[in-house]
Amino acid sequence: MKLYKIKEMSTVEMEKKLEELEKELNLLVFRHKNRQLDKVMKLREVKRDIARLKTFIHQAKEE
Template sequence: MKASEVRAMSVAELNTKLDALKKDLFMLRMQHATNQLDNPQKLVQTKRDIARVKTMIREKEEK
């Protein structure tokens, strides 16, 4: 997910996206623990996406 995509979303959409990303991260961690994860880079990318969304939520709430 690109930062420009995240900036275009509203706060409500960002919160929904954040919930979905957290669920995805949980599932990826479970797959990693059971050695079923094909691409470990997905963990890193999901964490970065969560950070991007949280940053944008905070920026929009400060305004």
């Protein structure tokens, strides 16, 4: 997910997207452990997107 897309989102949208990504991460981890995941880099991308969203949510709450 690109930064400009995150910056355009409201806090509520960010929280919804965060929930979606956390569910996706759980599914990817499960598939990775069962050796069903072809693109392991997807795990890294989702983890980084979660971290970015958490950072922006935290910054928005401080303001």
